[in-house]
Amino acid sequence: MTQPTDLSSKSKSALPSASESALRSTRGSDTALLVTAVLTLAAWGYGLFGVGTDRDQGDVYRILFVHVPVAWCAFVWVIAGAVFAVRLFFSPARAQGLDRSSQACVELGTLFAALALLTGSIWGRPTWGRWWDWDPRLTSTLVMFLVTCGYHILRSFTPDVRARRTVAAVVALLGALNVPIVYFSVNLWRSLHQPQSIVANQSNMSGDIKLALWVNVFALLALSIALYRVRRQSIAAKETLEMLRAEQGLA
């Protein structure tokens, strides 16, 4: 066993200055997280108290302002994870950074997919009379969620770093293939789920509800970007620590 390194002699960083600077630049991302969280709460307040009652569903429709944004965020982050995964195959020199970015994206995709299923279930109980239905939209969303869960499980059980990156990237791509299936499922199959909320050149909801929906979509998207930045930093910091410890031979 090697002698423990005298840490007092490590007054200079073992990291390149760019990496160290990146690890330390956390204040901006924390501020962004706080600001976007406040914006999201304000957007939710607008949806809850600033828009009138729906003619058909009454006030329970207000779940729309959280359910639709989380579903769209799930699509965005699952696709983003796949984009980083594709770039990983074409830029092996940057594999480490791209893998971390892909992981952070898929984690957010998993979180938002779970929230889409949960909020959808809560909305389905009073409107459809049931918590769950094997409807094409719900089933395909569940499949997308399970694939993203599989991504994390595979990462945990693949000890070799290069193999883990490759396997994870492949699963991220498979997860992204689900997104168009989920999105167009209401058109492709007979579905209990209502049609798409926003359709080009069509008006299937009133202007005030549509405005509140867009406000909530952008607020939650901004919050998710801030969450991505913080999570990406945490993955980088943890992996850097583990790598440096391994180099030093410390447990």
Next chain:
Amino acid sequence: MSEFGNTSWVVFVTAAYAVSALALLGFALFAWGVRRKSLRSLKEEGYLSDDMS
């Protein structure tokens, strides 16, 4: 339609927003906590130079 059986719409709407808020907050705290712990360890183990604080 404001009542679904004996359950007011408030229960369902509140539950949806509460679940979302708790999940997002939980994820933020998890990410922030891992980052904080890792950066602290990097600093304590001498991998981050003090003059860059």
